[in-house]
Amino acid sequence: MTESETLSLEAPALPESPQDSALAEFAAAACRRLAGGILGTTGSGLRAVIEAEVRALQAALGDSAELHGVAAKHPPRFDRRGRVQVLTNPVMSHRNPLAPPLVHHHDGDESEFRVTLPLQYQGPRNSLHGGYVAVLLDDVLWHAVRQMAAGVSFTRELTITYERPVPLFEELRIIGRVTTIEGRKTFAEGEIIAGEAVCARARGLWISPKSSA
Numbered sequence: 525m526t527e528s529e530t531l532s533l534e535a536p537a538l539p540e541s542p543q544d545s546a547l548a549e550f551a552a553a554a555c556r557r558l559a560g561g562i563l564g565t566t567g568s569g570l571r572a573v574i575e576a577e578v579r580a581l582q583a584a585l586g587d588s589a590e591l592h593g594v595a596a597k598h599p600p601r602f603d604r605r606g607r608v609q610v611l612t613n614p615v616m617s618h619r620n621p622l623a624p625p626l627v628h629h630h631d632g633d634e635s636e637f638r639v640t641l642p643l644q645y646q647g648p649r650n651s652l653h654g655g656y657v658a659v660l661l662d663d664v665l666w667h668a669v670r671q672m673a674a675g676v677s678f679t680r681e682l683t684i685t686y687e688r689p690v691p692l693f694e695e696l697r698i699i700g701r702v703t704t705i706e707g708r709k710t711f712a713e714g715e716i717i718a719g720e721a722v723c724a725r726a727r728g729l730w731i732s733p734k735s736s737a
């Protein structure tokens with residue numbers, strides 16, 4: 525992964541042990557569960573959810589037997605200038621609690637995410653927030669573009685068509701593919717599919733700045 529691919533701001537200065545990288549991703553997963561639990565429970569149920577995660581985190585900080593042999597999926601890396609870089613991406617990074625745990629595949633000119641989204645992504649009841657629909661499509665189309673186009677490209681234009689609500693709590697396929705490459709410009713399109721239904725479509729333009737082409 526290159527420095528420009530991470531698109532991050534300031535990185536932490538220190539490298540860390542593989543155990544601590546695993547701990548960071550364990551903590552991120554606990555934060556995700558907490559977010560869903562805080563929104564999805566009330567009263568004593570709420571207290572039980574919080575207590576379970578606090579105990580799990582305390583155990584992980586102690587002997588961390590639960591983390592033995594667990595490798596972090598996105599440990600910090602060194603960039604070209606020797607600085608430690610963390611993958612911060614709010615869709616992809618296992619270390620970012622905002623990012624849902626998704627499975628990512630590339631095949632030819634197509635990228636695909638598979639994910640089941642919990643309550644913290646809710647807009648309308650039981651449905652995905654429209655802004656996050658655009659976030660997911662932007663990211664999957666960007667990955668398709670990254671596979672096919674030279675250099676790193678940035679989203680210039682993105683149009684979303686909301687065909688029907690995108691459901692929470694069931695597996696989604698989020699697909700992006702490149703349609704045309706014209707010099708520094710790459711056009712891509714994609715969709716979010718639940719079951720057999722296309723819930724949202726996207727099309728857009730990605731441009732590679734002159735310096736990275």
Ligand SMILES: CCCCCCCCCCCCCCCC(=O)SCCNC(=O)CCNC(=O)[C@H](O)C(C)(C)COP(=O)(O)OP(=O)(O)OC[C@H]1O[C@@H](n2cnc3c(N)ncnc32)[C@H](O)[C@@H]1OP(=O)(O)O
Pocket residue numbers: 525529530531613616662663666677678679680681708709729730731732733734
């Ligand atoms: C295990 C996994 C590890 C993963 C490891 C990686 C992790 C890494 C994660 C990163 C995840 C990213 C996730 C999503 C992608 C973002 O989110 S990117 C962030 C959002 N986008 C931005 O911030 C971009 C902001 N905009 C810009 O910086 C600039 O506008 C751009 C896009 C770089 C383009 O600037 P520019 O090169 O100055 O553009 P410009 O010369 O005006 O236009 C270039 C050409 O396009 C044409 N053009 C411009 N607009 C249009 C248009 N609308 N239609 C047609 N032609 C147009 C121009 O006419 C021009 O044509 P030519 O004159 O060359 O013939």
